[in-house]
Structures are given as structure tokens and as C-alpha cells.
Amino acid sequence: MSAAWIPLRRWLMATAACLALLLPLLGWPQLASAQLHAHADENGQPMVRSLESLRDLDYQSWQAVAYRSGPPGGPVTLRIVGYPGKVRLDHPTPLVVYGGRRRWELDDITTANPKLVSDGRDAAAEFNLNPLLADLHKNRPLRLELNGVFVELPVPPYVVGEWRRLPSWTEASPAG
Secondary structure, eight states: OOTTHHHHHHHHHHHHHHHHHHTTTTTOOOOOOOOOEEEEOTTSOEEEEEEEEEEOTTOOEEEEEEEEESSTTSOEEEEEEOOBTTBOOOSSOOEEEEETTEEEEEOBOGGGOHHHHHOTTOOEEEEEOHHHHHHOOSOOOEEEEETTTEEEEEEOHHHHHHHHHGGGOOTTSOOO
16 A cells, blocks of 8 residues: 555544544434333323324424324324414314325314313314224325325324334333
8 A cells, every 4th residue: 555545544534433423413314213102191091102293394393193092902093283373273174194006084083082172272183093004004104184284294104113003002012
């Protein structure tokens, strides 16, 4: 190796080492960590949920909370929450879900939840997630559309995986 290559080689090695240390700190994309959280609801019933912040194509933030109350096999609900004061959700408005060429329309069940009905902010809506979960056989990316609210809210595959595990999840279920 010639003497001219030695400084270049040292510089390349030093640069590679710095990048390896700095990229995780700068928010370089990391593997998604899917997690389901179990706790008791206000009535003491077991509850398990998946909570994720998502951004629509207009870069507005939304919370997507999929949850199941009670024992495994119970109904799964998807709650979409916007920033109060920025959005008012009308009910009933079905949630349209796209996955590839497939299309699902989920019923708006918000008015069945007394807490959401009495909340004057109207920034949340709930949907029956069971028809979608019964039809999904893999963790594929989905796109949500809520008429008059957002045209496309992308849902990554790892979140879909969490949703698919909710109906049968127990504390003894393996993580992942």
C-alpha cells in the first residue's frame, strides 16, 4: 500500500466510526418496536391496547388506539383521535380502509361510548375493527380515509401486526 493511501484510509475509518456512533442519535430509522399494553379499565375489566401516533398526508398528527376490553375473543375497537380544537369529527362517518386493491368500510360506533358522546371536543371517533381483522391474513400497510377529515392516513405493517394480535392476546402471549 502506498504512503498516499494511509491518510485517506485513516480518514475513511474515522468517518465510518463517527457515523456509526452518531446516526442512531440523529434519528436514523430504527427497527419498529411493536408493543401491546395490558391494564385494567375504569371498571376493573382487563384491557389490552395498541397506541401509535400517525401522520396523514397533510402532516397532521393522529393517535390510533386499537383496544380490546375483557377476555380474549372480545370485540376490538379502533379509536382515532385528532388534536382538540383543530378538528371536529361528525358521527356517524364510516372509516374507509385500503390495503392494496382491497377496501373495507368500518362502522362508526362512537355514539355507543358514553364518554365520547359527552365530550364536547368531538376530536375522537371509534370504529369496529373486527371486520377488518377477520379479513387480514398478513401485516400489510394500510391507508385510512375519514371523509371530510383526512384523505390518507398511512398505517405501517408493524402497527397492523399489533392490531391482528389484539383479539387473542394474553399476558402469556409471546412479544413479537
